[in-house]
Amino acid sequence: MSDTLLTNSAHAVADTLKHAAGQGEKNDWIMHHILDANRLDFLPFGEIPLPHLSLFGLDISLTKHVIFMWVASVLLIAIMIKVSKSYKKSLIPKGVSNAFEVLILFVRDEIAKPTIGKGYEKFVPYLLTAFFFILFCNFLGLVPFSATATSNIAVTSTLAVATFLVTQISGMRKNGVFGYLKGLVPHGVPIALLPIMAIVEVLGLFTKPFALAIRLFANMTAGHIIIYALISLIFVMQTFLIAPISIGMALFIYLLEILVACLQAYIFTMLSALFIGMAVHQDH
């Protein structure tokens, strides 16, 4: 028994060194699970190929991430219609509505009101949409055999562009186009610094939504890669004895991922509210 353990460990070390030398591509299956693909996998049961569609030469084929975005949207629409209809019967919610009222009031009272201040009611629908969509997409990605829509840079960029449009349009509507651009540079800045401050502030308009997109994308992708890498320890060592440690660590990271899913939705919504607040009330 200990003899096979020794030979197994020796094989494992030899294998790792061989991989380090560049021979053998064992990490393809990690990328296979994380990247977008034109099929839905339910390995080892089979797979469902998805159709390729094309519109005016642009590729709008159905992929894994698109399907799970639709699943998240359908779930969101169904639940929210049910929740809002339950308020017609009585103002005190029960059951599912009770749970969602906690989250909705949290977004309104802890995220929108303190950061935007006066006139925050107009932006609460957008913040609620962003928060719940990201939350549902992140949670769906933790279910086995599914994919995380927010681990696709295209999805997170679209959400960041939406925040960008909301901030700029509401800022320009409140302060006028020139007034908004003039108000970007804070008051009481020495004249010599004005050109640099202007460039920095205009660049900041674009880097802040970019950071929003990258933060959400990288958090979701990195978490899944860590889980897959920990499970692949079993295959690299090629022994079942490492399984309790490997699965234990993967389970711990999985629980951390649940926390990260909620936290990233909260951070995205809070930073969007912060940017909206800074654009609308520029004299802060």
Added chain:
Amino acid sequence: MNLAWLAAGIGAGITIVGGALGIGKLAASAMEASGRQPEAANAIRTSMIIAAALIEGISLFALVICFMLAGK
């Protein structure tokens, strides 16, 4: 012998040092502040989580570059 993989590994390592240092200092001062004034512990905890997520966001920018390097 692909130098891009070596670069990705070293980059990820150095990035993690910076991120962990920042979040460690953050957690230390949060604990100290909670110890001084236990009534404010809830507000301090919320601010700590927010700041930790922002610092982690920065370290993940560097991680994305390491992904791109490892893919070469």
